[in-house]
Amino acid sequence: MITKVQANWTTKKKLTTVPNVRLYVDRPDAEDWFVHVGHVTDRGRWKTEPHAHPAYGQVIFVRNGHGIMNLEGYRVPFEGPCALVLPTGCVHGLDYELDADRWVVTIEQAYLTQVNAKLHEFIAFWSLPRIISLSHSAEAGMAFYNLIGRLQQELDSEAVGQVVGIEAVLTTLLLMLLREARLDQSRNDGAMRNDVRLVDRFRKLIDQHYRENLPLQDYASMMAVSLVQLRAACASAADQSPTKMIHARIITEAKRTLIFGDMSVEQIAFWLGFGDAAYFTRFFRREVGQAPSQFRIAARNQSHHKVLPHGPT
Template identity: 30%
Template sequence: MANGTGRSIPHYYLYGDQGADVELDFLHVEPIRDRSGPNDWRIRPHSHPDHMQVLLVKSGGGSIRMEEQVLSIPAPGILVVPAGIVHQIDFNPGTDGFVVTAALGCLKAASASDARLAHASERPAVYPLEGTGVSIPAVMETFEWMHREFIWSAPGRRTAIMAQFMRVLVVVLRLNVSHDDPGIAAPDRDYDLLVRYRGLLEEHFRNERSLAFYAGDLAVTQARLNAACKARAGKTASDLLYERIVIEAKRYLVYTESSVAQVAHLTGFDDPAYFNRFFTQRVGLSPGAFRKQALHHDS
C-alpha cells in the first residue's frame, strides 16, 4: 500500500463529519467489530486531525500501519494513534475489542492533573499487555465500563466516562514508560510542527491572533506553518486558531452562566459586537441562539 500524499489521504473528523458538533470536546466509544466488520475488517488509510484514538484489542489481531511502519497487532494489546497520524488497520476477522476516539479538548481535560498522560498519548504506539505488569482484567473492565456508560444515559454519565478515560490514559502512560521503543517511526516535520503549533495555541489563543507571532515563535515562515497545517490537519493555521476560539466560546456558553459579553471578554474580544459577528459567521447561529439550542438539546 502506498502511503500517498496528504491530499489523497482522507481527514476524518468525529464520526467522519468535519461539520459535526456532537460532544465537540468529548469522546466516542464503540466495539471494533461495529465499524470494521462491515468493511471486511479493514480500516483504510486516513487521519483524525482533531482526535486521538486508543484501541483495546481483546482477541484476534492483525496489522496496523502508522506512517511508514507496519506492525503486528498483539492480542491482548493497546494501540495508540495520536491526532494527525496517518494509519491503516487490517484486523483478523472476528477481532474483538474497543475503539475510543477522544477529542483533543477531552484529552486536555483528562490529563490536566498530570502532563505525562498527554505526552504518552502523543506517541504512536503498539503495546502488548502480556508480561507488562499491567492488570489485564482491570484494563478489560475499564474499556467495558466506559462503553457501557457511553451507550447508557444514566445520571453522571459524562463524569463516569471521563473517569474511565483517565484510567485508560494511566494504562497508556505505564505502558509507555515500560517500552523504550514502541516500534513506530518518528512522525515527519509537518506533524511535529502541527503539534508544536497546537501547543502554542493552547497558551496564547485568547490574546494572540497574529499568525506572525506563532510562526515567529516556531521559527518558521507563515507559509511553512500553513503548509504543515494543511498537510496534517486539512486546515490552514488561521482555521485552527479560529476553531480553537470558537470551541472555547461554546464551552463558556454551554457550561457557564456568563453573559455573551462576558464570554467575548473571556475569549479575548474587546468588542462584544465583533465577537457576535465572528461566532455567528463560523457557527451559523448567534452566541445566544447557540446557547438556547444547546441547553434545549441537553434538557
C-alpha cells in the first residue's frame, strides 16, 4: 500500500509517465461521435512519440509505404498493405517512411465494448496490439480499402439508419481483421462467453486498482462472485490465474515507466504501491528475468540502435 510518506512525495514531485492523448475530431460540434475515420494526407516522413489513447481503440490501415511501430519500447517494422491494431491504452509511437498512405479508424471505448460483446473473439482480438499483413493477395488489401471507404460514406451520410449502417460496416471490417489474424475460434459456447465477460470486468477493475495492492477477495467482492468462480473464469478465458493477471498489469506499467519515464527505480516502486524498492526489484526480476535497472538500459539501447528499414530504390 502507498504510505503517507510516499503520498507526500508524489504531491511534491511531478511524475513523468507516458502521455495520454485525446483524439482531435475535425468537427468540433460532434460531441456524440463514436467512430471516426481520418485519411492522413501529410507528405514526407511523419513521426509520433510514444503515447496512449485511454478512451479509444484504433485501427490504422496503411495502404502503401512502410515504417516502424514502437510498442512498449520494442520497435516492430511494418509494410503496407497492413492494419495496425491499437487497443485502448496501448502505448505506441509511429515512424512512417516518406509518403505512407494511411487511414485511421478510431472507435470510442464504450462503443467498442458493445461491438466486442457480439463475438467473444473480438475481446481476444483487442487484448494485444497487432500488425496484420494484408499483402498475401491484392484482393485482401483492396477489400479492406473498400470497407474503409464504405465506413466513411456512412459517417458522412444523413440517410435513414445511419447508425445501423455504420455498425454493420464496422463489424464487417473488424471481422475481416479477426479472420486475417487467424485467432483461435474453437471455444464459443455459452459458458465461455460468460467467462470472457467476467474476465473483461476483472481486467477493468485491475486497471482501476492495480496500484492499491488489494487482496484478491476484494476484486471478487466488487464483482459479486466467489474466488472459485473468478479463478475458474480466468483459467478458462485468459489461461492465467487472477493473481498473475494483476502482476502482469503491474509489470506492464513498470516497463512503460522504466522505458519512457524519468523516475528512479525507487520512485517507480512507491508509485506502484510497493513498500520498498528492494521488494519491487525482486518482484520485477522474478516476473521479467532482469532487474528494473537492467531492463531500462537494455530497452533504451534497443530503441536507439535499431534503424528504419528502407524500401527498394
